[in-house]
Amino acid sequence: MIEPPRIPLANLPTPLxxxxxxxxxxxxxxxxxxDDLTDTAASGNKIRKLEFSIAQAIEENAxxxxxxxxxxxxxxxxxxxxxxxxxxxxxxxxRGKEPDRIDGNLLINKLTGAEIDxxxxxxxxxxxxxxxxxxxxxxxxxxxxxxxxxxxxDEIGLWGYIECARELREDFNRHNISPGAxxxxxxxxxxxxxxxxxxxxxxxxxxxxxFNVCDDVDYFVNKITEDFARWKxxxxxxxxxxxxxxxIIDGYVGPGYxxxxxxVFATIRKMATMEGIILDPVxxxxxxxxxxxxxxxxxxxxxxxxxxxxxGGIFGLFPQAEQIF
Numbered sequence: 001m002i003e004p005p006r007i008p009l010a011n012l013p014t015p016l017x018x019x020x021x022x023x024x025x026x027x028x029x030x031x032x033x034x035d036d037l038t039d040t041a042a043s044g045n046k047i048r049k050l051e052f053s054i055a056q057a058i059e060e061n062a063x064x065x066x067x068x069x070x071x072x073x074x075x076x077x078x079x080x081x082x083x084x085x086x087x088x089x090x091x092x093x094x095r096g097k098e099p100d101r102i103d104g105n106l107l108i109n110k111l112t113g114a115e116i117d118x119x120x121x122x123x124x125x126x127x128x129x130x131x132x133x134x135x136x137x138x139x140x141x142x143x144x145x146x147x148x149x150x151x152x153x154d155e156i157g158l159w160g161y162i163e164c165a166r167e168l169r170e171d172f173n174r175h176n177i178s179p180g181a182x183x184x185x186x187x188x189x190x191x192x193x194x195x196x197x198x199x200x201x202x203x204x205x206x207x208x209x210x211f212n213v214c215d216d217v218d219y220f221v222n223k224i225t226e227d228f229a230r231w232k233x234x235x236x237x238x239x240x241x242x243x244x245x246x247x248i249i250d251g252y253v254g255p256g257y258x259x260x261x262x263x264v265f266a267t268i269r270k271m272a273t274m275e276g277i278i279l280d281p282v283x284x285x286x287x288x289x290x291x292x293x294x295x296x297x298x299x300x301x302x303x304x305x306x307x308x309x310x311x312g313g314i315f316g317l318f319p320q321a322e323q324i325f
Contacts, residue, residue, distance in 0.1 A: 002235045004159050005055035009082055010038040010047045016171040016307065021274045026295050029305040031179065032277065033168065036284075036312040039081075041108060044312020045191050046078040048160030049152035054082060056156050057146035064089040066134050067148040068127055070258060071096040071118070072282070074313050075151045075188075077105035080112040089143065091115040091134055095124040104318040151188025153223075155231035158194045165198020168307070172204070179206050180303030185287035185311060186210035186220055186248060187257075193224040195309070196244050197231070206307075209247045211290040213283055214257035217248045249299075252290035258282050258316075264289050265324050268317075280313030281320050 014037050019030045038047045057065060065083050069076040071094045083090040092109060098118050102110055109116060119130065127150070135145045151157070172178065182199070186192045192210040199208050212220055228241040254261045260281035267289040271277050279285035288308060300306055317324070 001237060004052050004156065004235065005059045006051050006159070007055040007058070007086075009042070009051045009054070009085075012038065012048075013167045013170070014038055016168070016175060019275050019277075022271070026292065028295060028300060028303060029177075031175075031177070031305060031307045033164075033171070033307055033309045035164070036278070036310045036314060038312070039078075042078040042081040042085075043314065044074050044078060045160070045309070046075045046152055046312075047082065048164055049157035049190055049194075050078060050082055050148075050160075052156050052159040053148045053152045054079075054086065054088070057088070057148075058086075060144070060146060062088070062144050062146035064091065064138055064143040064145045065148060066091045066093070066131055066138075066145055067152075068093040068095070068124070068130075068150050070094065071099065072105045072258065072316050072319055073150075074105060074283075074316065076114075077108045077315060079148065079152075080109045080114045083114070084112040089115075091117070091138070093117050093119060093124070093127065093130055093134075095119060095121055099319075101319075104315045108315065149188075151190055153188040153190030153193070153227065155227055155234050157190040158197060158227060158231050161191050161194025162198040162201065163194075164309075165195055165202050165204060168198075169202045169204060177305045179305040179307045181207040181209050181300060181306045182309065183287065183291050183306060184208075184210050184309035185213050185283040187213045187283055189220050189223045189227065191309065191311060192220070192246070192248070193227050196224070196246060197228070197239065197241070200239060200244060207247060208245075209249060211249050211252050211287040213286050214253060217250045220248050221246050249290065249294065252286055252293075254286065260286060260320070260323070267292065268324060277310070278314050278317065279310075280316040281323070282316045283311055283313050
């Protein structure tokens with residue numbers, strides 16, 4: 001077994017907290033893993049993955065990181081903050097047009113001094129070619145580049161939530177609970193994939209369930225299965241990955257990625273007023289609202305406790321502020 005390099009970047013462990021008022025309404029004990037508290041500017045789930053991705057980059061003597069995402073990508077914002085913190089250069093490839101108003105995640109990217117290219121959705125589909133071109137250009141300038149995929153989702157990034165599962169084991173012991181399910185959003189696959197492996201490695205004995213906020217179930221099953229295979233090969237792991245269940249509940253994408261329904265915005269308001277916890281319209285509020293609907297439909301019947309993974313995303317609220325009220 002090969003141990004991956006890691007740099008401690010996140011504020012860990014994050015709290016596991018009960019949602020007492022929401023739980024009373026739902027008739028089931030809902031706990032929330034506060035990964036929105038992993039940092040301030042680099043907050044959210046991506047920093048857990050980047051502890052391993054950036055460590056690998058430094059291991060390979062990289063001087064410049066290249067990564068990609070949407071214009072309001074949480075991953076790109078977290079990478080921009082951490083690259084600046086560690087003295088690395090960064091080039092972002094963002095899907096979409098530069099907006100007239102610079103706010104949210106994009107504002108943080110600009111503040112950190114990241115180089116930014118905006119590309120169309122069609123161009124973004126061939127992101128590997130863009131990465132290759134940028135790497136060649138920077139090599140000519142004497143830079144050693146390291147490419148991180150969208151969401152830091154690959155066999156390296158899986159370690160972020162494998163280690164989160166280790167942390168959850170301690171949380172469960174501390175609170176004396178045995179949750180029937182771990183619930184999260186899935187937008188690139190790395191958080192869900194890491195939790196699935198970690199659930200098996202650390203014997204959490206729970207279901208791992210995700211709600212997709214883009215694409216469809218087949219896409220994520222294929223992507224996560226491929227990442228599992230690469231992880232097993234790269235790190236010479238003995239874990240049997242063939243039978244690891246990949247459970248994704250479809251039907252809650254709504255109008256599309258980054259676009260939410262009125263009900264999702266209502267859930268954001270409900271969580272803020274009842275629990276003082278801020279969800280975002282792209283990932284966490286969609287998944288949390290979906291979980292509430294599935295609870296009402298009986299999907300979690302018989303479970304005394306379930307845990308929701310709060311993956312952050314607060315900066316994504318600001319570009320959609322006018323839709324919240």
